[in-house]
Amino acid sequence: MSAPTGITWATLTKDVQLEWRSKDAINSMLFFALLVVVVFSFSFDPEAEESRQIAGGLVWVAFLFAAVVALNQTWARELRNQVLDAYRVSPAPANSLFVAKALGNFIFVSVLETLMTPLFIVFYKLRVLGPAWQLIPVAILGTWAIVVNGTFFAAMSLRTRSREIMLPLLLFPITIPALLSMVEATTTILVGDPSTSAKFWIVLLATYDVVFTTGCLALFGTVLHAE
Amino acid sequence: MKKAFPILGLLTAALLSYALYQALVVAPTEQTMGDVQRIFYYHVPSAWTAFLLFFINFLASIQYLVRRDPKTDTIANWVVIALGVLVCIAPYAFRTLLPAGVYPSSIVTTGIAFVGLYFLIKRLFSEQQTDMLALTTAEVGVVFCTVVLVTGPLWARPVWGIWWTWDVRLTSTLVLWLIYVSYLVLRRFSSSGQTPVLAAALAVFGALDVPLVYFSIWFFRTQHPQPVVGGGGSIDPRMLRVLLINWVAFLCFAFLVCWSRYRLERTKREVEETQALEALLEPRSALR
Numbered sequence: 252m253s254a255p256t257g258i259t260w261a262t263l264t265k266d267v268q269l270e271w272r273s274k275d276a277i278n279s280m281l282f283f284a285l286l287v288v289v290v291f292s293f294s295f296d297p298e299a300e301e302s303r304q305i306a307g308g309l310v311w312v313a314f315l316f317a318a319v320v321a322l323n324q325t326w327a328r329e330l331r332n333q334v335l336d337a338y339r340v341s342p343a344p345a346n347s348l349f350v351a352k353a354l355g356n357f358i359f360v361s362v363l364e365t366l367m368t369p370l371f372i373v374f375y376k377l378r379v380l381g382p383a384w385q386l387i388p389v390a391i392l393g394t395w396a397i398v399v400n401g402t403f404f405a406a407m408s409l410r411t412r413s414r415e416i417m418l419p420l421l422l423f424p425i426t427i428p429a430l431l432s433m434v435e436a437t438t439t440i441l442v443g444d445p446s447t448s449a450k451f452w453i454v455l456l457a458t459y460d461v462v463f464t465t466g467c468l469a470l471f472g473t474v475l476h477a478e
Numbered sequence: 479m480k481k482a483f484p485i486l487g488l489l490t491a492a493l494l495s496y497a498l499y500q501a502l503v504v505a506p507t508e509q510t511m512g513d514v515q516r517i518f519y520y521h522v523p524s525a526w527t528a529f530l531l532f533f534i535n536f537l538a539s540i541q542y543l544v545r546r547d548p549k550t551d552t553i554a555n556w557v558v559i560a561l562g563v564l565v566c567i568a569p570y571a572f573r574t575l576l577p578a579g580v581y582p583s584s585i586v587t588t589g590i591a592f593v594g595l596y597f598l599i600k601r602l603f604s605e606q607q608t609d610m611l612a613l614t615t616a617e618v619g620v621v622f623c624t625v626v627l628v629t630g631p632l633w634a635r636p637v638w639g640i641w642w643t644w645d646v647r648l649t650s651t652l653v654l655w656l657i658y659v660s661y662l663v664l665r666r667f668s669s670s671g672q673t674p675v676l677a678a679a680l681a682v683f684g685a686l687d688v689p690l691v692y693f694s695i696w697f698f699r700t701q702h703p704q705p706v707v708g709g710g711g712s713i714d715p716r717m718l719r720v721l722l723i724n725w726v727a728f729l730c731f732a733f734l735v736c737w738s739r740y741r742l743e744r745t746k747r748e749v750e751e752t753q754a755l756e757a758l759l760e761p762r763s764a765l766r
Contacts, residue, residue, distance in 0.1 A: 400683075407676050410668050410676060411664065413667065417667055421660050424653060424657045424684075424687075425683055425687050427653050427687075427691060427694075428694040431694045431695070432694055455690070455694055462686055470682065470683075473675060473679060474676060477675035477676060
């Protein structure tokens with residue numbers, strides 16, 4: 252295994268192991284997402300037929316909010332005992348660390364989604380009327396879109412006062428096109444109207460992922476070493 | 479330089495009054511909308527000015543990031559040139575994909591302006607100055623963008639019968655405004671030493687986001703009038719003249735505000751540097 256992938260792998264396994272033992276991020280995310288679901292159910296009638304139209308938005312907004320909880324904790328762990336400073340002075344490439352962190356968050360958010368989706372189906376009586384397999388690329392690309400920018404902006408907001416509030420302030424405006432694509436794609440698939448297709452939104456989501464993954468990899472070193 | 483500022487100020491005031499007279503008195507009244515349409519002479523120039531300022535902010539931010547790492551300078555030059563050429567070719571290559579009412583020539587102008595302004599900023603500004611330029615243009619840009627977002631609904635209420643609609647241009651402008659407000663919030667909240675780097679990175683992300691925002695929202699129905707200049711709509715030449723006069727006046731005004739903000743920022747940084755230096759020297763003088 253070459254050195255950069257070795258560093259990525261080591262960081263990733265360390266993070267997953269830590270999470271597996273403590274379950275800090277997963278538990279807080281799960282509980283938070285559950286609260287969002289319950290709170291939303293009071294703001295409109297979850298039994299109504301129109302709920303299907305907004306279910307896609309609901310699911311993704313809940314996941315986005317919950318993801319922010321996990322993303323905020325990404326780098327906090329590295330601040331203790333000056334781990335991040337040690338990383339900064341080491342010759343290890345910054346991008347290996349970034350990729351490891353982004354993949355770690357991707358795994359955590361995916362686990363959250365897998366656990367929450369059945370709950371959504373039960374609470375909002377969801378039934379997929381369109382091609383259900385399309386939900387898989389939407390979920391993967393959508394999760395990556397949230398996570399890649401989220402990890403980057405979490406590293407950025409680490410340097411600010413009141414960093415917990417800073418992350419959503421930076422992340423949400425930039426995520427708007429991705430969120431719109433996820434919501435529209437999911438709604439199109441759930442409603443299953445034969446005249447519309449989710450393909451456009453999936454392609455747009457993929458473009459978003461490519462553009463911002465490149466952007467993050469190009470700029471992460473600069474942000475990490477910003478002093 | 480000291481004298482140029484008040485002269486430009488007077489010139490801008492004169493130009494703005496002349497433009498106001500042109501917009502309210504000289505310009506012909508629109509047939510269907512009536513006098514409400516005259517808000518157009520403020521709405522459109524503000525929008526163009528705001529977009530231009532955000533554009534400069536993007537270029538200054540790239541320039542700042544490049545200056546920090548001299549190795550990237552040559553790569554950045556070629557990337558900028560390649561992007562410029564790509565933007566010039568793309569509208570002709572993918573003509574069918576172009577949203578209705580957008581002329582290829584207006585996109586080509588953007589491409590040329592992109593390359594030209596980049597190298598102009600590179601020549602004229604030092605590393606610290608590019609950061610000050612980015613800050614100034616973002617702040618003034620947000621103000622002009624706010625003007626756009628306020629005058630738009632004022633016009634839409636009598637003409638469309640609604641204050642707001644989630645149409646592509648309105649929504650994109652709103653998202654753009656949100657991105658740059660978050661940029662200003664980041665600048666306010668980060669510790670001073672790292673602010674320029676973090677802000678520059680965010681500015682690049684915001685600029686990358688703009689085309690995606692536009693395309694994603696473009697998929698919805700568009701209610702906004704087609705662009706009347708460089709687009710599919712049509713405009714009375716007399717109205718166009720007034721519009722352009724107003725735009726020149728607004729540009730001068732924006733330049734004036736940017737300039738004074740820039741001077742303020744420069745003075746502020748000089749004071750901070752002097753204070754830091756004095757704080758360093760103080761213990762030594764106490765020992766003496």
